[in-house]
Amino acid sequence: MTLTLPSREQTRAEAAPLLRVRDLSVAYGRTPVVHDVSFSIPHGGSLALIGESGSGKSTIARSVLRLLPRATGRASGRVEFAGDEVLGLSEARFRPLRGRRLGFVPQDPSNALNPVRTIGSQAHEAAALSGITDAGAQRDAILDVFARVGLPDPRRVYGSYPHQLSGGMLQRVLIGLAVLPRPELLVADEPTSALDVTIQKRILDLLGDLREELGIGLLLITHDLAIAAERTDEIVVLKDGRVQEAGATREVFAAPTSPYTVQLQADAPALNPDRYRRADERGVDAWTTDTTATRIEVREVSKSFVVDGSERAAVSAVSFRVPPGTTHALVGESGSGKTTTVRLLLGLETPDTGDIVVDGKPATGRTEAELRGIRRHLQLVYQNPFTSLDPTWTVGRIVREPLDQYRVGTRAERLAKVTEALDAVGLSPQLTRRRPDALSGGQRQRVAIARALVLEPDVIVLDEPTSALDVTVQAGVFDVLRRLQRERGLTYLFVSHDLALVRQIADTVSVLKDGRVVEAGRVADVLSHPREQYTRALVDAIPTPDPRSPS
Template sequence: MKIDIAPRLAPAPATTVAPLLEVEDLAVRYASGGSVRRVVDGVSFSIAPGEVLALVGESGSGKTTTAQAVLGLLPANGAIERGAIRLDGAGISRWPEKRLTALRGARISLIPQDPTTSLNPVRTIGAQIAEILEIHGERDRSLIRERVLDLLSRVGLEPAEMRAGQYPHQLSGGMRQRVLIAIAVALRPGLIVADEPTSALDVTVQRRILDLIDELRREDGTSVLLVTHDLGVATDRADRVVVLRNGAVQEAGPVRQVLAAPRSAYTRQLLQDAPSLATPRARPPVSGATGIALKVETLVQEYPVPGERGRLFRAVDDVGFEVRAGTTHALVGESGSGKTTTARCIAGFLRPTAGRVLVGETDVACLSGEPLRQFRRQVQLVFQNPFASLDPRQTIAGIVEEPLRNFEPIPKAERERQVRAIIERVGLPDSVLTRPPAALSGGQRQRVAIARALVLRPRVVVLDEAVSALDVTVQARILELLDELQQDLGLTYVFVSHDLAVVRLIADTVSVMRDGRVVESGATEQVFQAPESNYARELIAAIPGMTDEARKAAE
């Protein structure tokens, strides 16, 4: 794959400025069950005032542990073995908790990953922002109130008076993340640690949040330690990058330099696998696949509004598209766009309010009872989260065999043969069959979920955010597997995703959805190269890691 290497970069800070943060030869261990495991080993880097440094790596690389060590927030079973952490030249790695508490918020602060679990559900937004001011000694209630409203306005949560009185559940994910940013910048710290601050957000919301962090950084001269698995985000937002693997530094340097000439094989693999940095390749037609496999016509799905008798919410509104056999059609859009509801109608899990879903000549909307149960052999669904979609009490063999037990009256020996065959087909060894899901990695679990979906030889497979929970290299391997299976088995895919970079790599055609309606539809490259709707242009321009030329073309 060709790698684009023209990121938008902030001006690099002067090299003569003394570092704000220095991490030198850091090693961190965890103790568990009588054993000790070193998870960070010899990590060193520095951050200058006003600079953004990205820590990049997959799950288990040590990037979050490194950030926790900097903050003095290692879990109880974690400890620094050796090395130094200096903030403003002062060694802080051995400071007692009381002294670190005074430091956090005032000089160094955190923007955590998940706004849903990071905010107290029973306290108002205003009270939670006020708390950071109170912890650091402010007692004047009127000044606290004034500062809270100022912070809410500063992060774009207007009207500030109303937002201050709301609870977290009354805000969207992006709005909750803005609250966390308000808390992080409340005392104008010198360093912000942003730990995957946008990984759970839609692409346009992600861009707005990252723009906000950049804006606040420029205004206050704040440094940022950006922890991310997304090289596209690092490309767009960081001055320098440190690539971690298995707790050790694989590569470090200016972003442009690392992208243009990566020295380590691991960094080269990360760049090759990053969907936002890759150039889509030509997709050969699937041999033997002809005709329309799926047709959705004037689909409508309504739900009653809780607490408002007689009022209906239209989640899907007059949606229609066709998918040719052996091709991949993507449904893209932000949360609440109606794409998952559409997918569930296709799979027969929802009965549409109106419209038709035709798989071959069968109208799914007209089925019920046993015909509907038998229909589900033709359309299978692969869910987003491989950690939650597999029964933890079963072995892998039992999980994959279960559809055969439900649908196929065949001898046990033949079921076992088919299970072994499909497990081998998705690239897993026979040895996984006796294991529970907990013994497998995320990528292995998703391969099991795909095997379970394919064991009945369906015509259509619906993949609902099926790679969004995976690291970039694991994601790339799963996408390669899906492509290979499609070529070999003539499968038709409906690929539901908010990640347009992935969609561009895997989909032949795409429908862009917003507020339950299709705002644009067509061949994927046509939509990406010349989007007709303002909304599609906004989505495409928000893809992290795009070159300036590609972004301008989309805009």
């Protein structure tokens, strides 16, 4: 047997960190956005960059991948990959590294894949980076990696277009394409922020398995301290482009030293389930004892749609009721029937069977004029504040629109109500002349809440109202919602896939699966002692980092 000794270059490369970033600063034009950031990742190691939007996380990742805008982005400092400085390389010399040795999983799979090309045709580009030249061998490698990342029926996925796959499947496709060339480092930019909690767990488990199997280093970008603490070895906390704290995950998680890290930890729902626990929970008792105090009642409601020529049930015999002044949550994976149930409640769809009662008045079988009267007291806050607000309107006009539609009061009275609604959500009246693009994500969602409040409704439906927001901004929005509920006795129907957040803010919950309620009751009972396997799977997907153990 011939023993082959490693070369001096190999030994030096393996001894050095896989990725070393030193004094990295980045500016867009004349605006500095990252200031003197340093960290390193060993071979097979993992590190999380965490912080709010605008903290510089994605900019650092783009700097490592050399994807900064050519016209405006300027980076200085040192970025060393496998012992070689790469920040100063020409694009021609760096391009062979990107995709082959440096893999990338972007945040939004719907924007990362070409919608008019099949998954297979796009996957061959990644397969070519692995050095496989034969088309048949490339196809075999693609199908193998699709199976490895847990995609059911890889052949069907190979021939599908992006719109024919779910968000979780598309994210697995992107991970498969990123690891197909067997890179040494994988950069994952918020890879699970838009996914159901169970799909999120599967994706994060998959990334962990690939690290173990292939020895891949991982640079994870996230705003969720709980995920970072559960899934990575090292943490770098960023705010306004500056490092607030850095070190081993266990140490930072167990004993944070910077006020900003302490705030992030306090705002993570998975780490603080009792943040909004109320001393007065008399309203929750109405779930089982008081049959007269009911703000919303849904009785055996079913709805089917015709899809591809066949009838499919979206919801089947769904029932629940919500006492006044409480929060009821609808939870479940995508396709569980949550959105259809909300549309039926709002009168946007008509149930095939069953009844819906709001404030003792039937909401089904009503005329459009009667439904209009019910909707005045039943308002909706949409999921995404970036798309739910008309970008051409001012904040004042957006909040005033419901008053205009229902012809409430004089012009002066409407303006006063707009000011009152903005003040209720903690926004200055000076913002009335701004347009949505001049507001932060948290401010936009507060505008959406103000619009829902301006008619003084009894019920507000919250459809994933903070899923597009950072945990700190999310906490601020729910601080407002809980205060308004206490002050005005509002009733909330909260739709979410985030069980950690549901555990924080809801009183009662209905768990939906395939259009049916599989479990329901008080949140403390259902989530602490789930009876159904499906509910247990949802609860098990909540990040539960242990500071005493390595990630």
